[in-house]
Amino acid sequence: xxxxxxxxxxxxxxxxxxxxxxxxxxxxxxxxxxxxxxxxxxxxxxxxxxxxxxxxxxxxxxxxxxxxxxxxxxxxxxxxxxxxxxxxxxxxxxxxxxxxxxxxxxxxxxxxxx
Amino acid sequence: xxxxxxxxxxxxxxxxxxxxxxxxxxxxxxxxxxxxxxxxxxxxxxxxxxxxxxxxxxxxxxxxxxxxxxxxxxxxxxxxxxxxxxxxxxxxxxxxxxxxxxxxxxxxxxx
Numbered sequence: 001x002x003x004x005x006x007x008x009x010x011x012x013x014x015x016x017x018x019x020x021x022x023x024x025x026x027x028x029x030x031x032x033x034x035x036x037x038x039x040x041x042x043x044x045x046x047x048x049x050x051x052x053x054x055x056x057x058x059x060x061x062x063x064x065x066x067x068x069x070x071x072x073x074x075x076x077x078x079x080x081x082x083x084x085x086x087x088x089x090x091x092x093x094x095x096x097x098x099x100x101x102x103x104x105x106x107x108x109x110x111x112x113x114x
Numbered sequence: 115x116x117x118x119x120x121x122x123x124x125x126x127x128x129x130x131x132x133x134x135x136x137x138x139x140x141x142x143x144x145x146x147x148x149x150x151x152x153x154x155x156x157x158x159x160x161x162x163x164x165x166x167x168x169x170x171x172x173x174x175x176x177x178x179x180x181x182x183x184x185x186x187x188x189x190x191x192x193x194x195x196x197x198x199x200x201x202x203x204x205x206x207x208x209x210x211x212x213x214x215x216x217x218x219x220x221x222x223x224x225x
Contacts, residue, residue, distance in 0.1 A: 004157075031211070040123070042204060042215040043158075050211065058212065090157055103213060105150075105157035 002027045004106035006091050011111045013085075021076045021109045023091035030096055032074035033103070036060060037088040046089075049074055078111065085113045116141050116209040120216035127195045128224050135190040135219050137205030146208035147188045149179055152218075153201050161203075164188060175199070197223045 004025045013019045023032065031050045035043040045058030049068040063082025068074055074093075078085045091106040119138045127133050139145055146165050150158040162173025169181040179190045188205060200223045205216040 033213075035215075040217060042217040043213075044215075045212055048212065088155075092158075102160050102163070105159070107157045108155070110155070 006106035025093045029093035031094045033092040035090045118216040124220040126222040133192045148206045150204045
């Protein structure tokens with residue numbers, strides 16, 4: 001079955017440590033997105049990539065980094081510079097780059113920084 | 115700035131009753147609008163979308179939404195709610211190559 005995989009589902013890290021969240025899709029989608037979800041704030045865009053080896057900052061990119069070395073993979077690193085990293089992180093992808101097409105979401109990773 | 119507003123943080127509806135979730139947008143031109151549903155601890159699933167044409171759009175799970183330009187609204191409706199509809203619902207609008215989400219409305223279904 002095609003879809004988006006995010007791992008791990010739950011992640012615990014100590015303050016000051018960098019952590020990388022995985023996002024893989026086998027839908028052959030061109031564009032991929034990372035969102036952060038906090039209670040009462042909806043989804044906020046961190047980074048997005050419309051093509052391999054290229055990505056753009058979203059609304060809240062500070063303290064995060066990404067790479068897009070392969071079409072199917074778009075890992076997100078939460079760095080120690082991110083002041084409040086505890087949140088639910090969602091990865092999404094879309095066929096082509098036109099938002100006419102449905103944006104598919106992964107199941108999410110809940111990151112807790114202790 | 116383009117924005118999407120969901121004025122209701124949570125709504126409680128009796129099972130079998132009708133439902134309307136509100137969404138307002140601020141976009142200059144005709145926007146692309148979406149409704150998504152999220153079960154606890156899960157990703158989002160698309161319910162329906164509006165791009166142009168017929169202002170009443172049908173979606174999955176018996177949901178529909180009506181685009182009203184004069185009111186800048188895109189409200190989600192369902193004639194009869196089931197207990198399995200309890201979830202969080204997000205309205206979103208497309209702005210260039212990005213989706214802008216509302217803050218969500220949590221739907222509670224009472225017996």
